[in-house]
Every structure is written in structure tokens, then in C-alpha cells.
Amino acid sequence: MTPDLPPVASPEAARSRGTGNFTTRILGVAAVATLAATAWLGLVVSPPDVVQGQLVRLIYVHPAVATVCYVGFGLCALASMAWLWPRTRSRRWDALAGASAEVGVVFCGLTLVTGSIWGRASWGVWWTWDARLTLTALLFAVFVGYLGLRRTGGSPEGRARRSAVAAIVCSLVVPVDHEATNWWRTLHQGNTLTKTNPSIHGWQLATMALSFLAFGLLFAWVLIHRYRLELLEDRYETEGLGLALEERRAEGAPPVAPHALTSTPLPADPLASEATAR
């Protein structure tokens, strides 16, 4: 049984009582269609690579997923800045920051997994202390921490403030870590990724471009749903208590008997009279 949501404000939302609408359905269909097309082009149409063989097919997943992950974290930082700026402060920015960070973490995890599979096949190890791998793993850990901070409860305002500052601090880590690992790399072996990566063309290039579109659409679709869910959760937290109180009061109120209308009026609800006295 789903918990009763508080009454919704807009008639559109009242009809669906969910997070979907016409736009998201179009987005969803487009995302699924482009993903299917990417899979078909990537697995059937495009030829295996001269150097990497069948392994090259990972290029239709891994770079797009990684890019989408960066977009998610970047969006989280931007939304947090918008929340902190007094003129643009709105609960919606906080919800967007939370939603984009969460989707970003999922895509960051996918980046690590697909990268690891690729590494196992081409380098022979699941993990190597390459600069980029280390950077991505750190990014994952940092934003998992951010999500942990968001889940700690407290007042919505306080949570939003803490999370906004944390998001900016987290995103600041990215360039620092990136530079650190760049300097680190100069002391150790160079990056093998770019050497074995051939310049691509033809079907390979087209499929790769399509994969970026497909994962971008998927990101937008999931993000919109997650964002609306966040807003609904917010409303449930803030309005749910008031609603529950009203329900309890309605239960406690004396039943309206037919004779009550004609006889002396019942004493007013003490809670209600207290509220009006205030």
C-alpha cells in the first residue's frame, strides 16, 4: 500500500499522482529507442577494430556514461550555487542538486564498472593505479559521502544549506585531484589508454555520437523523474505532518448526530479554539 500523499496543488499533478507527464514519456521513448539503436549499431553494424578487435565496442558505452556522470556532478554544483545565492534561493534548486548528484553517482559507478571490464580485457587487470581510474574512484567516494550527508535528516532548510556547501566543496576536489594525479603520472608510467585508442571514423564514429545522445536522453529522463520525486518527498515531509494531524482531529471530533442540529450546539473543539485564541 502506498502512503497517502498530501493533496496536490496543480490539477496536472493531481491527475497523474506520479512523476511522469507527456514530456517525460516522450523523453523515455526517445531514450529507449536511441539506446536500442546504439546497441544494434554498436553490436551488429559497426566493424571490429583493427587494433582492439571486439573490445572497441565498449567505446559506445564507457565514454558516454563517463561524460554523463561529469554532467551530473557539474549540474549538482551549479544548482547548489543557485541555492546559496539569496536571489535565486528556492527548494527546487536543492531538489535538483540532490537528484543530479544521485543520478551522477549511478553513472559514476557504471563508469567504474565498464572501465574495469575494459581494463581487464585490454590490460589484463581489473584495476590499475592509473591517474584517471584513481580520480574517478575518488569522485565516486566523495559524492557517496555527499549523498550520505543529504540523508541525515533535520530541517529541510538546514539540510539544503549543508548540502549546498558540501556540493561546492566536493566539486572543488575534482580539479585538485585531477592536477594531483597529472603530476603523479609524470613520475610513473604514462597513460596507455590514448596510445591504444585508435582514431575512429565511419560507423564507429556515428555509433559513438549516437551513444552520447542516447545516454544523454536517459540521463535527462531519469533526472526529471528523480527531481519530481524529490519534490514530492519534500512535500510529504513538510505537509504530511499537518495532514496526519488533521486526520486525527477528524477522528476525535464528535459525530454529528441529527438531533445536534436542532438542540444546543456542542462545545467547540478545544484544540481549534486554542488555535484561534492564539
Next chain:
Amino acid sequence: MWRDALLVAGKDLRVEARSRVATNQVAPYALVILLLFGFAFDSNRPLLTQAAPGLFWVAVLLCSLLAVQRSFAIEAADGARDGLRLSGLDPAGIFLGKAAAVAAVLVGLEVLLGAGVVVLYGTGLHDPLLLVATAVLATAGLGAAGTVYGIMAAGLRVRETLLPLLILPVVAPVLLAATEAWRAALGLSADNGWRWLTLLGSFAAIYVTLGVLGFGTLLEEA
């Protein structure tokens, strides 16, 4: 701001001096970590000597978690945080004071751990000036970053478990740069260790700036 910072740092250090938590609990903990590393490496002395800089800084990071937790635990009791908010002290000053107190505790622990590394792992000191410069900058960065996250987690029920997850990935650059600089300073690598100080310096500068700007906002919500 500076006067407030001195006041807060003085208060925190006086609390430490009187409660003796740092000397009676954190310092022995640091030594236990060094001994455990010895077991983990099966008392392989050459390996321990090679790994000494990294082990030293990992031990410092673990101790810094305790120092930060302690720094905000003393504000949790008796509504001390409300007192701090109502005191009229500049939030930037409070931040600098608390960060300085954490850094001072860490410096003490680093001296102890450094002696432990020299005695237990048999490392030689090659470039003492670089050792000290690295330690100062790294400690400033750890103190500042730890204090920013400490206040962020201060009012939460899950702070003990959340704080390590927040701090440890963020201070990874300090571990990296300080370890590389110490490798050079202990004569374990031919690399020029001084160039790592740029990274340590910018890390410390970024977190001190962030703390000075954002501490007031975070203190309101803690």
C-alpha cells in the same frame, strides 16, 4: 578576527590540556597504528623503511579524524555550540581558531609519529627542512578541511560514521603530496620533493578560504 581566533584556539587547547584526551588516548592510538603496520608488513624492515612516508601520513590522517571529532565533541555538550553562536565572535575567527587547535594537536602527534617511524622503521632523515615544511603545510590543510567537514557533520546523529567518509576522500591529495615530498626528504627517492609543496599550499589555501567564507553559514545550521 585574529583575536577571536586566538581566543577560540586557546580555549580548545586548554580543554585538551585539562582533559588529556589527546595525550592519554589519541597519542597511544597513533603508536598502536605504527605497531600494527609492523605486523601487517611481517616485520619486513626494508619494506617498512620504503613504505614509511606513506604509513606515517596514513596514521596522521586517521589521527586527524579523531582530532576533528574531538574538536566538535567538546562543543556538543551543555549547549556549548549555542554559546559559541551567541558569543558574538566572528565566525571566521571561530573557524581559524578551531582549525589552528586541531592543527596544533596534529603537530604534536606528528612529532611523536615521526620519532616512532625513525625508531621503529629505521628511516634516516635526509632533508629536515623539507620534512618540516611539508608537515606544516599538510597539517594546515588537514586542520582546515577537517574543521569545514567537522562543523558540517556536527549537529547530526550519524556524525561518527559519516565524518570519515566525508573527510578521507577529500584529503587524498594531502596524503599523495605529503607522501611524495617525504619520500624525497627521507632520501627514498631522487625526486625534487619541494615541488609537492605547491599542491599542499594550494590545498591549505583553498580550504582556509572556504572555511573563512562558509563557516558562518554552517555554524547557523549545526
